Structure formats: structure tokens, C-alpha cells
Amino acid sequence: MTFSIVGQVGDGFGVAVASKFPFVGAVVPQARLGVGAVATQAMARVGYRSVALDALAAGASADEAVVACTSSDDEREHRQLGVVGVDSQATYTGGSCMDWAGGVSGRESTGGYAIQGNILTGPEVVAAMEAAWLGSAGASLTDRLIEALLAGDAAGGDSRGRQGAALYAVLPGAGYDHCGVLADLRVDDHADAPRELARLLRLNDLVFGGPELVLPWSGESDEPHAPSEPVTLADEVGRRLARLGHHGEVTQALASWAGEANYEMRLAPDGIDSKVLAALRDATRTPNLT
Structure with missing residues (x-):
């Protein structure tokens, strides 16, 4: 059976x-x-x-x-x-x-x-x-x-x-x-x-799970943005976290949100885990947000 x-x-x-x-x-x-x-x-x-x-x-x-x-x-x-x-x-x-x-x-x-x-x-x-x-x-x-x-x-x-x-x-x-x-x-x-x-x-x-594919903060965001205005991953993540009420330096803001969302085991010191980034994007998905 x-x-x-x-x-x-x-x-x-x-x-x-x-x-x-x-x-x-x-x-x-x-x-x-x-x-x-x-x-x-x-x-x-x-x-x-x-x-x-x-x-x-x-x-x-x-x-x-x-x-x-x-x-x-x-x-x-x-x-x-x-x-x-x-x-x-x-x-x-x-x-x-x-x-x-x-x-x-x-x-x-x-x-x-x-x-x-x-x-x-x-x-x-x-x-x-x-x-x-x-x-x-x-x-x-x-x-x-x-x-x-x-x-x-x-x-x-x-x-x-x-x-x-x-x-x-x-x-x-x-x-x-x-x-x-x-x-x-x-x-x-x-x-x-x-x-x-x-x-x-x-x-x-x-x-x-622990951090897997960690994306560096200095990398360019792959979210839509004006070609003349490069957006780093740190910029994108900081804006998204602010929309969720987590402000300040990006790693500290991310740690604050991750603690609420139960993702703290995937935090990395030099970037953001790709699965955490996907979850953050899902949590802040709006047509006008880049």
C-alpha cells in the first residue's frame, strides 16, 4: 500500500x-x-x-x-x-x-x-x-x-x-x-x-538550509531598471527591506527581516543567499518596484 x-x-x-x-x-x-x-x-x-x-x-x-x-x-x-x-x-x-x-x-x-x-x-x-x-x-x-x-x-x-x-x-x-x-x-x-x-x-x-549561492552586494541587480542608472543588489535589497519596515544599513536591515521571516540560518556576511533574495522579492512584489 x-x-x-x-x-x-x-x-x-x-x-x-x-x-x-x-x-x-x-x-x-x-x-x-x-x-x-x-x-x-x-x-x-x-x-x-x-x-x-x-x-x-x-x-x-x-x-x-x-x-x-x-x-x-x-x-x-x-x-x-x-x-x-x-x-x-x-x-x-x-x-x-x-x-x-x-x-x-x-x-x-x-x-x-x-x-x-x-x-x-x-x-x-x-x-x-x-x-x-x-x-x-x-x-x-x-x-x-x-x-x-x-x-x-x-x-x-x-x-x-x-x-x-x-x-x-x-x-x-x-x-x-x-x-x-x-x-x-x-x-x-x-x-x-x-x-x-x-x-x-x-x-x-x-x-x-544554510547559505548556498551567495550573491555579492556589489553585483548589479537583475531587476528592471533604467540603463543609465545602474542598481546594485545592495540598493535593491535596501529598498525592498524599507518597504517592509526594515531601515538602515543593508546587512542589519536584512538580519532584522530574516529574523522575523525565520530565514536567519541563510544569512551570509558578504552578500545575500539567492533563495532569501527570491523570498524577499516575493514578499515585496509590486508592478512598480525595482
């Missing part, structure tokens, strides 16, 4: 999942810093998550972690599991899972992945997810996870429809107060849960 991807990009591990099942984020995904990630589904056994991660932490491979979960479980034929560790990956589908059910796992230069699903419209769902994951090489872990999930949804996804989705990912030093949680998002009851999850991920990235 669910499709998921467990993925690794360098030191980051995460899971994205969608289902015609509410509160799927409470059941399926888990990840642990420096260890790996796991998804348990079909007739999910929540205890598989800690068993698999403990096995990985003790030095077991992903295949061995699957065995640790399933070997003593009389209901294993009804369960599905995806596991990715530091240097291994595995997917497991019990023979009694409801059609269509199956999975695929593999490894690339940045890490491993495991994709699995049950009660799907067909094998094209898993194939589309794998193609999206491999085709997004170079992007961030969370961007790759959500792209794969959306590809699976577009290919048919859960044959019963949409309701729940979740994404959980960890990366050393990431997240609020650098706690290591890159994303912890759930959509518990929504008619288009995968796309709502994607929307929340964009917001999560803006609030909890």
Missing part, C-alpha cells in the same frame, strides 16, 4: 514515502547519523527500523540487516523493507505482498539506494523512481528523494490513490541548531500528498 525510496548522498541518509494510508510518516521511515536509513512497509513492522539500524551500526551489511529483521518473523512474507548503509544496500519484498509489489537497489559514486512498493499500478512505478534518482545525480539528498517520489507518483504510484507522504533525512551538522536532522516532514491526510510534501520541503529548505 506504499512506495518509498531509501537513499544516500555522501554522509546523508534519508527516506521518502507516499501511500494511500494516513500517517505513513509515523510508520515507515527512519535514519540514523553515520549509520544509514530504513523503510518498513506493506504489513509494516515498526520494530524493523531499530533492528536494521542497530545491525548496520554493529557492522552488518544491508543484506544482513534484512536477515536480522526477517529471519525470526513468521509474517515476513507479508512485509517489505528497504535498507541503505554506509557501503551497502538491499530491498526485500515478501512473497505474499499484494500486487504489484517489488523493488530494486543499487549503488552509485555518492552512495546506495533502495526502492520498493506494494499495491502499485505496476513495475513502472519503481522503474520511474530509479530513473529519477539516477538522473538527479549532483543534486542534494532531499531534492533527489522528492524527485524520485514524484516520479513514482506520476507513473501511477499507489493503485488506490493518494493520502499520506513523508520525508525524513539526516546529515551531520544540518538542520536547526546543527542537530543533524536535514528534514522531518509529514503530510498525514491530503488529496495530493506527494506534491504537498514537495511544497513543504521547499519551505523546509528555506528555513533550515
Whole structure:
């Protein structure tokens, strides 16, 4: 009743999942810093998550972690599991899972992945997810996870429809107060849960991500202005901040507004993060403002 991807990009591990099942984020995904990630589904056994991660932490491979979960479980034929560790990956589908059910796992230069699903419209769902994951090489872990999930949804996804989705990912030093949680998002009851999850991920990235593409204050603004009157990025940002009630030196005014908008983790000393600039422009968008 669910499709998921467990993925690794360098030191980051995460899971994205969608289902015609509410509160799927409470059941399926888990990840642990420096260890790996796991998804348990079909007739999910929540205890598989800690068993698999403990096995990985003790030095077991992903295949061995699957065995640790399933070997003593009389209901294993009804369960599905995806596991990715530091240097291994595995997917497991019990023979009694409801059609269509199956999975695929593999490894690339940045890490491993495991994709699995049950009660799907067909094998094209898993194939589309794998193609999206491999085709997004170079992007961030969370961007790759959500792209794969959306590809699976577009290919048919859960044959019963949409309701729940979740994404959980960890990366050393990431997240609020650098706690290591890159994303912890759930959509518990929504008619288009995968796309709502994607929307929340964009917001999560803006609030909890660090500076990425930092544009220098001295650079010329790309907003419309008279050719004879060059406008620096500092000029544009200062005017926009003033319209929002934040006056004075541009870096101080930006810090004041960013604190209100919860973007303070993206502040940079020598310019403005491109995503913060886009948010500021959205917040001050009027036909006559340059």
C-alpha cells in the first residue's frame, strides 16, 4: 500500500514515502547519523527500523540487516523493507505482498539506494523512481528523494490513490541548531500528498538550509531598471527591506527581516543567499518596484 525510496548522498541518509494510508510518516521511515536509513512497509513492522539500524551500526551489511529483521518473523512474507548503509544496500519484498509489489537497489559514486512498493499500478512505478534518482545525480539528498517520489507518483504510484507522504533525512551538522536532522516532514491526510510534501520541503529548505549561492552586494541587480542608472543588489535589497519596515544599513536591515521571516540560518556576511533574495522579492512584489 506504499512506495518509498531509501537513499544516500555522501554522509546523508534519508527516506521518502507516499501511500494511500494516513500517517505513513509515523510508520515507515527512519535514519540514523553515520549509520544509514530504513523503510518498513506493506504489513509494516515498526520494530524493523531499530533492528536494521542497530545491525548496520554493529557492522552488518544491508543484506544482513534484512536477515536480522526477517529471519525470526513468521509474517515476513507479508512485509517489505528497504535498507541503505554506509557501503551497502538491499530491498526485500515478501512473497505474499499484494500486487504489484517489488523493488530494486543499487549503488552509485555518492552512495546506495533502495526502492520498493506494494499495491502499485505496476513495475513502472519503481522503474520511474530509479530513473529519477539516477538522473538527479549532483543534486542534494532531499531534492533527489522528492524527485524520485514524484516520479513514482506520476507513473501511477499507489493503485488506490493518494493520502499520506513523508520525508525524513539526516546529515551531520544540518538542520536547526546543527542537530543533524536535514528534514522531518509529514503530510498525514491530503488529496495530493506527494506534491504537498514537495511544497513543504521547499519551505523546509528555506528555513533550515544554510547559505548556498551567495550573491555579492556589489553585483548589479537583475531587476528592471533604467540603463543609465545602474542598481546594485545592495540598493535593491535596501529598498525592498524599507518597504517592509526594515531601515538602515543593508546587512542589519536584512538580519532584522530574516529574523522575523525565520530565514536567519541563510544569512551570509558578504552578500545575500539567492533563495532569501527570491523570498524577499516575493514578499515585496509590486508592478512598480525595482
